Amino acid sequence: MRSRQVIDVLDYQGQITAARGGLVIRDQRVPLEDVAVLLVGNHASISGGALSMLAKYDVTLLNCDWRGVPNFVGNPWGSNSRIATRHRAQADLSLPRQKSSWQALVRAKILGQAFNLEQVGSSAATRLRLLASKVRSGDPDNLEGQAARLYWTEFFEDEQFRRVPGAEDHCNAMLNYGYAVLRGFVIRGICEAGLSPTLGLWHRNRSNPFCLADDLIEPFRPAVDATVHRLLPLDGLEDRSVKHELVNVTNLPMQGTGETVLTGIYTLAQDLALFVEGEKVRLSVPDWQTPFASEDG
Structure with missing residues (x-):
């Protein structure tokens, strides 16, 4: 690519x-x-x-x-030759297959969060890896939520920090910005794969036209988190370099394979397209595994 x-x-x-x-x-x-x-x-x-x-x-x-x-x-209207077929396949995707794909997304997200905790020396990383191993189809036990509560308490080493979407404090504002930019790339990847961003796997909201984007963004959020952690000593979004670094998250290596966050997004969207059409038995989801020291280089 x-x-x-x-x-x-x-x-x-x-x-x-x-x-x-x-x-x-x-x-x-x-x-x-x-x-x-x-x-x-x-x-x-x-x-x-x-x-x-x-x-x-x-x-x-x-x-x-x-x-x-x-x-x-x-986003431009896509020219994917299988767009109609894939939209129908999405709409007809069975509930068990929706649940199994959400299981894979949640597991990858928690593993990425565990990796971040390992990078800051938190022993809670072991607990997150255990939670990831216990995620069941559809995540009926809401292990995603349990992992999030532990993760945010430990990651910024600030017991007072609370992750609140839309909040304008220093840290939340940077997270909001990074996630918003990342979401734009996810929407683009979905459309390029000939999928409908409205038809989610787990997210359901009649007023949200991007439910699928809110599903597929999950395993890539830890990349934004890691960047915000590194940028916290700076002056937040008032510093133009901070915005530049948050936009640049998509160019970071996703894992040791050399695949970037951006290629990971596009690959996941393409894999999902094959999954909904029945050409793949299970959804392959990458998890964030890039040491913080690599982000500068």
């Missing part, structure tokens, strides 16, 4: 227009051949031609609010 870059123009105030093979931003031509995502803020205007160019090169548009947190994602 070729390198996929992120173009970050959150601070740009002006018009974004189309150019041959790319866009014009700040009076400069930006080629789109190797671009995966365009990040824009509240003060940029995008022409219809620019949107068409993004669609032509299969680039995802992430619009961000005044805090720089993504609040809108625009």
Whole structure:
């Protein structure tokens, strides 16, 4: 898979227009051949031609609010030749197969969290690995929730910390930002695989058009967590370098194999497509295993 870059123009105030093979931003031509995502803020205007160019090169548009947190994602209509077949297969996926895939996702997430705890020297990592081994089909015992409570208490070594989605304190704000960017890539991977992001495996919400993305993002969250842990001494999202590092999470190695978080996302989406069509017996899910020291290099 070729390198996929992120173009970050959150601070740009002006018009974004189309150019041959790319866009014009700040009076400069930006080629789109190797671009995966365009990040824009509240003060940029995008022409219809620019949107068409993004669609032509299969680039995802992430619009961000005044805090720089993504609040809108625009994906080109996919050209996957099996899209109709895969949507029908998703809708018809049996409950036991939905549950077994959720089991695999939860197990991989907990293993990634356990790895992070090992990196900070927490003995609770052993307990998380034990929980991961006990996850049953559909996770009826909510071991995901049990693992999360232990993980967040131990990981930042702060008994007062509480993981609250949407909260604006220093640590939660960085997690929210990192997860939001990551979710955009997951949605893109789902669409490229010819799947419907609305039809989830475990998540169910009639007002959520991205239930499947909220399923598939789970094993990749520990990569964001590890990056936030490393960045905590900095000034949060006010520091532009922090946003850059959080966007760059997708380029981190997922495991010792050299596969990045981004390729892991795309591979998982493609594997799920084969799984729902019955071409794979079980879903293969990667888990985060990259030592913190490797993130700088």
